[in-house]
Amino acid sequence: MSLRTKIQALSRLGHSFRDAAVSPRSVPAPAESQVVLREVATTKLRKVEHVAELPSEVLTTTTEVAYDWDYSAKRAELRTLYEKSKDLTWNARTDLDWSTNVDPESEIVADSFNPLFGTDIWKKLDRKTELPKLRRHMTSYILSNFLHGEQGALMATSQIVASSPTTDAKLYAAAQVFDEARHVEAYDRYLSTKVELIYPPSPHLKQLLDTVLTDSRWDFKFLGMQILVEGVALGAFGLIHQTAQEPLIKRITHMIMQDEARHVAFGVMSLRGHYDDMKASELRDREEFIIESSRLLRDRFLAQEVWATVGLPQAECEEAARNSVMMQMFRKLLFSKIVPNVKRLGLLTPFVRRGFEELDVIEYESWEASA
Ligand SMILES: [Fe+2]
Numbered sequence: 448m449s450l451r452t453k454i455q456a457l458s459r460l461g462h463s464f465r466d467a468a469v470s471p472r473s474v475p476a477p478a479e480s481q482v483v484l485r486e487v488a489t490t491k492l493r494k495v496e497h498v499a500e501l502p503s504e505v506l507t508t509t510t511e512v513a514y515d516w517d518y519s520a521k522r523a524e525l526r527t528l529y530e531k532s533k534d535l536t537w538n539a540r541t542d543l544d545w546s547t548n549v550d551p552e553s554e555i556v557a558d559s560f561n562p563l564f565g566t567d568i569w570k571k572l573d574r575k576t577e578l579p580k581l582r583r584h585m586t587s588y589i590l591s592n593f594l595h596g597e598q599g600a601l602m603a604t605s606q607i608v609a610s611s612p613t614t615d616a617k618l619y620a621a622a623q624v625f626d627e628a629r630h631v632e633a634y635d636r637y638l639s640t641k642v643e644l645i646y647p648p649s650p651h652l653k654q655l656l657d658t659v660l661t662d663s664r665w666d667f668k669f670l671g672m673q674i675l676v677e678g679v680a681l682g683a684f685g686l687i688h689q690t691a692q693e694p695l696i697k698r699i700t701h702m703i704m705q706d707e708a709r710h711v712a713f714g715v716m717s718l719r720g721h722y723d724d725m726k727a728s729e730l731r732d733r734e735e736f737i738i739e740s741s742r743l744l745r746d747r748f749l750a751q752e753v754w755a756t757v758g759l760p761q762a763e764c765e766e767a768a769r770n771s772v773m774m775q776m777f778r779k780l781l782f783s784k785i786v787p788n789v790k791r792l793g794l795l796t797p798f799v800r801r802g803f804e805e806l807d808v809i810e811y812e813s814w815e816a817s818a
């Protein structure tokens with residue numbers, strides 16, 4: 448069969464699938480599908496406020512695609528993680544109570560996460576107007592960045608499926624792709640239907656995601672996504688989960704955290720031993736990446752985009768946030784997973800140690816690592 452005939456045959460096949468999918472008479476939709484369609488339609492009717500309208504964006508990357516013709520299990524711990532992932536799969540649509548009433552202007556995320564909390568600016572806020580508005584925006588800012596981070600994780604992990612040299616890693620990464628899809632779904636639905644406000648990605652997070660997604664070296668994807676972004680996410684989710692007042696977001700965070708702990712474990716397992724004999728010049732790229740990314744992640748929690756949006760003085764708020772003792776503690780705690788895991792991978796070199804000392808997070812090196 449010529450290539451042209453093959454393409455024609457395939458396109459006819461695709462056409463007939465499409466016909467079957469859109470014709471309600473050819474395949475009666477089961478009750479479950481009706482419910483899903485109704486829920487999707489209701490969600491779309493909502494008026495969601497966007498702080499900035501962002502056009503779709505396409506990045507060019509050169510990811511390697513690796514076949515593995517040996518399908519036998521060689522790394523038992525990865526297969527165990529894969530099995531665990533299948534056993535613990537949940538459904539964002541049915542395992543969460545979306546009928547929960549949420550007041551977006553209430554203290555959904557504890558006020559103590561607000562970088563202005565306890566400052567003079569905070570004390571002067573009008574309790575009836577300014578504080579509820581700021582609460583809604585801060586909740587949206589935090590959760591929107593979780594959402595965008597989840598999209599980054601979804602795409603980075605799909606690249607890992609393709610570029611991983613072993614079937615063990617491909618299978619687990621595929622399970623993670625599905626986890627990340629549900630995380631995107633859950634945060635998007637919460638933001639769209641409960642908070643009804645979405646922030647664009649923080650420039651710090653966006654820069655880090657761009658680097659992870661466009662770097663062709665596979666270990667940068669693990670290091671950037673599984674160890675750094677997800678390490679910080681795990682710390683942040685833990686704090687939100689412990690302190691959240693609102694039951695639905697508490698439950699969402701709990702479900703997602705269980706998955707994220709496996710993702711960090713996947714990163715640690717995949718990178719173990721990888722840096723042991725690496726040339727100094729190649730290792731330096733990784734060392735610089737860890738410190739530069741850690742700076743970006745630390746600054747992403749300063750919430751610079753929120754102040755002007757809610758009508759507060761930008762420079763004053765930034766200054767207050769930077770000096771807030773609560774925020775300094777919060778930002779440091781977020782590194783409690785990263786530093787021990789970096790050490791466990793043999794990457795706490797003198798260069799990285801100096802960087803972590805400057806960031807004032809080296810104290811976590813003796814904390815328990817994930818995985
Ligand atoms: Fe995730």
Ligand SMILES: [Fe+2]
Nearest residue numbers: 600677707710
């Ligand atoms: Fe993840």
